[in-house]
Amino acid sequence: xxxxxxxxxxxxxxxxxxxxxxxxxxxxxxxxxxxxxxxxxxxxxxxxxxxxxxxxxxxxxxxxxxxxxxxxxxxxxxxxxxxxxxxxxxxxxxxxxxxxxxxxxxxxxxxxxxxxxxxxxxxxxxxxxxxxxxxxxxxxxxxxxxxxxxxxxxxxxxxxxxxxxxxxxxxxxxxxxxxxxxxxxxxxxxxxxxxxxxxxxxxxxxxxxxxxxxxxxxxxxxxxxxxxxxxxxxxxxxxxxxxxxxxxxxxxxxxxxxxxxxxxxxxxxxxxxxxxxxxxxxxxxxxxxxxxxxxxxx
Amino acid sequence: xxxxxxxxxxxxxxxxxxxxxxxxxxxxxxxxxxxxxxxxxxxxxxxxxxxxxxxxxxxxxxxxxxxxxxxxxxxxxxxxxxxxxxxxxxxxxxxxxxxxxxxxxxxxxxxxxxxxxxxxxxxxxxxxxxxxxxxxxxxxxxxxxxxxxxxxxxxxxxxxxxxxxxxxxxxxxxxxxxxxxxxxxxxxxxxxxxxxxxxxxxxxxxxxxxxxxxxxxxxxxxxxxxxxxxxxxxxxxxxxxxxxxxxxxxxxxxxxxxxxxxxxxxxxxxxxxxxxxxxxxxxxxxxxxxxxxxxxxx
Numbered sequence: 001x002x003x004x005x006x007x008x009x010x011x012x013x014x015x016x017x018x019x020x021x022x023x024x025x026x027x028x029x030x031x032x033x034x035x036x037x038x039x040x041x042x043x044x045x046x047x048x049x050x051x052x053x054x055x056x057x058x059x060x061x062x063x064x065x066x067x068x069x070x071x072x073x074x075x076x077x078x079x080x081x082x083x084x085x086x087x088x089x090x091x092x093x094x095x096x097x098x099x100x101x102x103x104x105x106x107x108x109x110x111x112x113x114x115x116x117x118x119x120x121x122x123x124x125x126x127x128x129x130x131x132x133x134x135x136x137x138x139x140x141x142x143x144x145x146x147x148x149x150x151x152x153x154x155x156x157x158x159x160x161x162x163x164x165x166x167x168x169x170x171x172x173x174x175x176x177x178x179x180x181x182x183x184x185x186x187x188x189x190x191x192x193x194x195x196x197x198x199x200x201x202x203x204x205x206x207x208x209x210x211x212x213x214x215x216x217x218x219x220x221x222x223x224x225x226x227x228x229x230x231x232x233x234x235x236x237x238x239x240x241x242x243x244x245x246x247x248x249x250x251x252x253x254x255x256x257x258x259x260x261x262x263x264x265x266x267x268x269x270x271x272x273x274x275x276x277x278x279x280x281x282x283x284x285x286x287x288x289x290x291x292x293x294x295x296x297x298x
Numbered sequence: 299x300x301x302x303x304x305x306x307x308x309x310x311x312x313x314x315x316x317x318x319x320x321x322x323x324x325x326x327x328x329x330x331x332x333x334x335x336x337x338x339x340x341x342x343x344x345x346x347x348x349x350x351x352x353x354x355x356x357x358x359x360x361x362x363x364x365x366x367x368x369x370x371x372x373x374x375x376x377x378x379x380x381x382x383x384x385x386x387x388x389x390x391x392x393x394x395x396x397x398x399x400x401x402x403x404x405x406x407x408x409x410x411x412x413x414x415x416x417x418x419x420x421x422x423x424x425x426x427x428x429x430x431x432x433x434x435x436x437x438x439x440x441x442x443x444x445x446x447x448x449x450x451x452x453x454x455x456x457x458x459x460x461x462x463x464x465x466x467x468x469x470x471x472x473x474x475x476x477x478x479x480x481x482x483x484x485x486x487x488x489x490x491x492x493x494x495x496x497x498x499x500x501x502x503x504x505x506x507x508x509x510x511x512x513x514x515x516x517x518x519x520x521x522x523x524x525x526x527x528x529x530x531x532x533x534x535x536x537x538x539x540x541x542x543x544x545x546x547x548x549x550x551x552x553x554x555x556x557x558x559x560x561x562x563x564x565x566x567x568x569x570x571x572x573x574x575x576x577x578x579x580x581x582x583x584x585x586x587x588x589x590x591x592x593x594x595x596x
Contacts, residue, residue: 003388003420006397015405016414021381030417032381034436037333041416043383043432047423083319083330085341087430090301099304107313116314118339119328122301125345127425132385134341134432138332 027147028076040137042073048128059098061172063105066131071113071176072241076195077144078185079137081115088122089130113178142185147210150192154271155252158244160263162200163228165239174241180261193245199238201289204277214274219281221268246271325445326374338435340371346426357396359470361403364429369411369474370539374493375442376483377435379413386420387428440483445508448490452569453550456542458561460498461526463537472539478559491543497536499587502575512572517579519566544569
């Protein structure tokens with residue numbers, strides 16, 4: 001099963017009333033109207049052997065990453081986290097010490113972001129460890145930034161540096177860009193945003209698809225992380241959990257000049273007419289963005 | 299790891315502000331205040347080999363049950379479902395047809411209860427199928443009914459008949475008692491309620507513990523389901539997804555006389571001073587409620 005196709009199919013099975021569910025499946029968070037207020041919701045799973053390894057990384061790192069991944073989706077909409085619930089499928093032999101370590105890892109992140117864990121479900125089984133974290137957030141004065149608002153002429157920017165996260169332990173200890181997203185959305189009119197979980201190539205493709213636009217990215221502008229061996233890694237490694245966003249070119253120039261965040265902001269390209277991103281190499285040769293990036297396939 | 303002990307430990311790690319989280323972990327749903335309104339949240343997992351068997355029961359039954367189980371927690375608080383998100387950990391070989399069948403099963407229930415699935419996460423892995431469903435609800439005019447409000451002298455009632463659910467396919471096709479709970483809470487002052495997922499013995503023990511009371515249950519009043527071979531099965535099989543609730547004796551008498559629901563309501567006993575439930579057999583002998591019931595242990 002190809003996950004992206006299935007998610008696309010689910011999105012086509014529209015079953016929600018837009019006055020109750022203004023944003024359904026397919027963005028980083030759904031938006032649901034509760035008593036006249038908008039609530040953002042995202043659910044995300046951390047699977048042993050896929051997103052981390054319990055035997056190598058330990059339960060505390062798992063708890064930490066599970067919570068941080070879900071918060072990265074909240075960041076992608078520039079929302080403020082409110083509360084979370086978690087379900088834990090515990091393998092045979094998962095000890096009380098493991099469970100408490102996982103809790104501690106999760107709690108460090110939840111306290112840092114003011115996002116208490118208010119409920120959960122724990123069950124033992126014969127399978128590996130799986131943690132699902134569902135986080136809700138609220139706009140709190142900032143309009144949720146969707147994937148779908150990019151327009152031709154917009155600048156494309158990223159926070160931080162890309163690639164190599166899983167080649168070190170950076171994929172376990174990243175900081176979800178909640179504060180950065182709110183700072184950006186507070187000072188700029190962000191047209192579209194996504195968090196980089198599966199790599200720039202794939203996530204920019206998603207943003208382009210949602211916005212029905214193309215993109216021109218300059219290969220030599222991509223901020224390659226020192227942990228990444230090459231440009232390919234920066235495009236396809238994934239697990240960066242940085243922000244990718246589109247905004248007016250003038251605002252992007254100011255942003256890049258002023259560098260108001262604790263992490264660098266880099267303009268990597270421009271939104272254009274089209275339906276998928278392209279990459280211009282150092283020699284000026286323009287080609288389709290490689291389909292690199294990380295998708296689960298069964 | 300004993301799950302109940304771990305959940306108790308989590309509850310002891312209080313980390314939430316009661317003005318934001320009036321009900322934290324330990325009840326059927328958490329209650330979170332969003333923009334002055336209360337939101338109910340529950341998360342529940344369906345694990346292949348624990349709560350159903352993919353090879354025997356099929357993906358459609360799994361989707362159906364995953365959604366229905368979470369809705370049963372919403373029913374236990376007498377809330378109205380609003381929306382849901384799901385995460386799916388798909389085993390190798392889980393086909394697109396399986397995924398669509400699971401979706402159909404889930405959707406039958408979500409349409410029946412007006413609870414659209416607004417988002418989700420799908421990942422493939424080497425483990426078995428796991429589905430986590432998180433449902434949000436709202437009070438919608440009915441005060442959420444907690445586990446903790448039972449008081450000595452209250453009548454103890456149950457809906458439906460108990461036991462044998464997993465001995466047939468009833469555990470796959472039960473109806474969460476959302477409408478029944480709201481009808482009951484609309485006409486009676488329910489002091490405490492819980493849904494029967496792990497069996498009367500264990501779930502009554504939970505209600506007693508949360509309310510800091512004991513209970514006297516008359517063995518010959520327990521409505522044993524025809525699928526259950528004996529009283530033990532009615533006490534310990536679990537997966538009934540019926541409602542267990544406490545209310546004033548006078549209101550209980552009226553309720554039992556009038557039988558206003560489509561399912562029978564039976565008074566099975568009385569809340570007393572104490573800290574755990576007791577069972578009085580046909581011979582009048584009173585003993586501690588057997589510790590039967592279904593708890594995962596690793």
